[in-house]
Amino acid sequence: MEKYYKEDFGYNAAKKKVKEIKGFYVHLLVYLFVNVAIVAVAAYQNGDWHALNDIWTYSTAFFWGIGLFAHWLAVFGPNNLFGKDWEERKVKELMEKDKKRNWE
Template identity: 40%
Template sequence: MEVMEKNNEKLQRAKERLKELKGFYWHLAAYIGVNSFISISSIIGRMSNGANFLDVLDFGTFAVWIFWGIGLFFHGMKVFSYNPIFSKEWEKRQIQKFMEKDRQEAEKFGRNGR
């Protein structure tokens, strides 16, 4: 019975992971599709008003790519479990630091109580 519960739990985690992965790929597809449409429309619209090609390649044309791309980057980091700042090693170091501080506090109060 316990083995079936563990397998069911693993299946649920795998389904959740797949759901997150699909969500990221849909986000990526929307990012590429919508931003391509916006950029092409902007470039064609500006060029039809007499601007040359270099004039349409300004920050405004690609601002959505940049800012949405930052959000997409962080979404990808979450989905692919990449966190360089708060990694498992960082967590272990913090736990050791807190445990050492607690030990020192206990020793300090233990000596004063004698």
């Protein structure tokens, strides 16, 4: 019975992770679409590409980019840096070092 519970839990955790990854990619696509549209509208309104030197044209991309980076970090970053997998690898590494010391 416990085996099925662990499998269901693993499936649900994997499904949740896939949903988080999909959410990040949707966020990324919306970010790209909106910011390209802002640059295109700025260029069209002023009739030339010199408007692209205006800092306000890029302020949305900059500040939203900070939020997008935070979203990326929430989905991909901490788990890769100091998540559960990292903890398990580090414990195994330290156990191996201790085992080698005891054998020598």
